[in-house]
Amino acid sequence: MIDLSVDIAGIHFKNPVLAASGTFGYGLEFAELIDLNRLGGFCTKGLSIEPLEGNPPPRIVETHGGMLNSIGLQNIGVRAFVEQKLPHLRKYNTRVIANVFGFSPEEYVDVVRVLNDGDGVAAYELNISCPNVKKGGMEIGNDPNEAARLTEAVKRVAHRPVIVKLSPHARSIAEVARAVEAAGADALSVMNTILGMSVDIYTRRPRLGTVMGGLSGPAIKPIAVRMVFEAARAVSIPVIGIGGIVTAQDALEFIIAGASAIQVGTANYADPGVTIKIIDGLTAYCRQQNIAQIRTLIGTIRC
Amino acid sequence: MMDVTATVLNNAREYGDYWRLRVKIPAHYAVRPGQFAMIRPSAQWEPILRRAMVFYRVEHRVHALEAEFIYRVMGRGTRQLAQLRSGDRLDVLGPLGNGFTIGERPAVGRDVALVSGGIGIPALYLLAAELCQRGFVPRLFHGDRTSDAERGLICVDDFYALLGRDHVLCATEDGSYGQRGVVTDLLESALQSGAWRPVALYACGPEPMMKRVAQLALQFHIPAELSLEAAMACGFGVCLACVQRVRLDGRITYVRVCCEGPVFRAEDIVWEEPVVDRSPVGGMRNGAR
Known part of the structure; x- marks a missing residue:
């Protein structure tokens, strides 16, 4: 029997495969398509203190090896999540990570306070790296001092472990990683989308309603693997790897480079069952490589 | 699903x-x-x-x-x-998606208008078949830029077989099949003749056509359902990419074309500002990217 379980910030995950925020709704949307109980866990759509309407369309553009999005954190608001979604999610044996967003540090704290009362949330993931909103988001994540200050503020009120989701746009990912670790972060998610742009040559307009958007998908995987490698070397807290994962082989690259778990994002759109296939693929790899416990593989890169 | x-x-x-x-x-x-x-x-x-x-x-x-x-x-x-x-x-x-809704057949009137442009036409075939089964008499108005010398217009032969040739009216912009011009002109003259009063209207096609259809439906007081398209990543409600502005419970809000649509009542749709598209293909671009 292969043991795929991993422990992150004191939370036990049955396997290291999580679904990434923004690509998995509130989880329930997938219940008809996959067995949620098999997942290590999933991150909710980013939750803000008030519901958000999101950005004007078009909100996505397909690109080579991926896509650009500018959804703009459309969500039902944290209170509606706790009241309407969480009771249903408690029926499933999987870890629910609430992704938290605010337009100011105070708003992040307010969202976490509401979530503290919600039964069934395992951890919080702070989105300080969204490229699709003008305030909050990426402008906090790119500055080590601001990122640390926010982490500290949230840690003071949080009843659950705090994972900080980093931006690829920081001058040095290692620097931000160290700053939020020092501020008390329990783990890191690396990384969010990369800012990009696409132009319609027949209308001469940007192909996204907001001009720019976040690039995701297999095209960004090498960048994400490098970022995870750098972040994992810089800190001693666990790093969760994200960026273009489509297969178990992709997931294994991240784990070997230093990720304690991985998140699957864009691939969920094209194949709602992809997370289950990745879990099965990890088991097959471990069996073939005579690895009894996948946690022994974390950060074993030779270089 | x-x-x-x-x-x-x-x-x-x-x-x-x-x-x-x-x-x-x-x-x-x-x-x-x-x-x-x-x-x-x-x-x-x-x-x-x-x-x-x-x-x-x-x-x-x-x-x-x-x-x-x-x-x-x-x-x-x-x-x-x-x-x-x-x-x-x-x-x-x-x-x-939600699909079209077919209301009870009213005591008076069985005529129904179907309007399509280009690659919008396949959305209306199952609907036409079900309307026939329920005793309605659908009439299809279909337009495209051009036609094929041998094959005519896409899907139109199937609609001839289903509805009868006299219930399918076509327009092409180059005049190579049916009337020269756009399909909404065909629809407008049929409505203005006064002899034909559809009890419902259903449409699928490029945005300029759909806007005109919505105007005509409003003008002639015909309940209309339009099947929209939007750039879509997942199709089952999680990506929130395919949003459309609609009137809902007295306010204007975004809803998902994949789940709350793709079919909307014409009066609920809030149209965005038009974009001048000079692409060689034009028309509906999504769903066939």
């Missing part, structure tokens, strides 16, 4: 960019007129997204569904679909 591996029975060019794909889906589900599926060649990750396609025709077999899709080759995804041969596998997630 389920995601299954289907088998290609037939995949052939109709004419020009138009293709017809026939697949065997090893599942049993009911498909409402106007519902769609998200499709990709099995386990194919480049391009990354599936393509949204409306169910054109569906036949129930003993252990499977046989479904037909009509598509237009316009980009990487649809070019790849055109490479599929008999026996190849494809992933089919469906049925998705």
Whole structure:
């Protein structure tokens, strides 16, 4: 029997495969398509203190090896999540990570306070790296001092472990990683989308309603693997790897480079069952490589 | 909604960019007129997204569904679909979306207007068939830029067989088939004649056509349902990419075209500012990217 379980910030995950925020709704949307109980866990759509309407369309553009999005954190608001979604999610044996967003540090704290009362949330993931909103988001994540200050503020009120989701746009990912670790972060998610742009040559307009958007998908995987490698070397807290994962082989690259778990994002759109296939693929790899416990593989890169 | 591996029975060019794909889906589900599926060649990750396609025709077999899709080759995804041969596998997630609604037949009046442009026409076939079954008399108005010398217009022969030739009116912008001009002019003159008063109107086509159809429906007091398209990543409600502005409970808000749509009541749609599109293909671009 292969043991795929991993422990992150004191939370036990049955396997290291999580679904990434923004690509998995509130989880329930997938219940008809996959067995949620098999997942290590999933991150909710980013939750803000008030519901958000999101950005004007078009909100996505397909690109080579991926896509650009500018959804703009459309969500039902944290209170509606706790009241309407969480009771249903408690029926499933999987870890629910609430992704938290605010337009100011105070708003992040307010969202976490509401979530503290919600039964069934395992951890919080702070989105300080969204490229699709003008305030909050990426402008906090790119500055080590601001990122640390926010982490500290949230840690003071949080009843659950705090994972900080980093931006690829920081001058040095290692620097931000160290700053939020020092501020008390329990783990890191690396990384969010990369800012990009696409132009319609027949209308001469940007192909996204907001001009720019976040690039995701297999095209960004090498960048994400490098970022995870750098972040994992810089800190001693666990790093969760994200960026273009489509297969178990992709997931294994991240784990070997230093990720304690991985998140699957864009691939969920094209194949709602992809997370289950990745879990099965990890088991097959471990069996073939005579690895009894996948946690022994974390950060074993030779270089 | 389920995601299954289907088998290609037939995949052939109709004419020009138009293709017809026939697949065997090893599942049993009911498909409402106007519902769609998200499709990709099995386990194919480049391009990354599936393509949204409306169910054109569906036949129930003993252990499977046989479904037909009509598509237009316009980009990487649809070019790849055109490479599929008999026996190849494809992933089919469906049925998705709300589909059209058919009201009770009123005491007076059985006429119904169907309006389509270009690759919008396949969305109306199952609807036309069901309307006929329920005792309505649908009349199709269909337009396209041009036609094929041998094959005429896409899907139109199927509608001739279903509705009768005198209940299908066509327009082409170059005048090569039917009346020269746009389909909404055909619709307008039919409505203005006064002799024909449809009790309902259904439409699928490019945005300029849809806006004009919505205006005419309002002007002539005909309840209308329009099937919209939008750039879509998942098709089942999680990506929140395909939003449309609508009037809902007295306010204006975004809803998802894939779940709350793709069919909306004409009066609920809030149209965005028009964009001048000078692309050589024009028309509906999505669902056939």
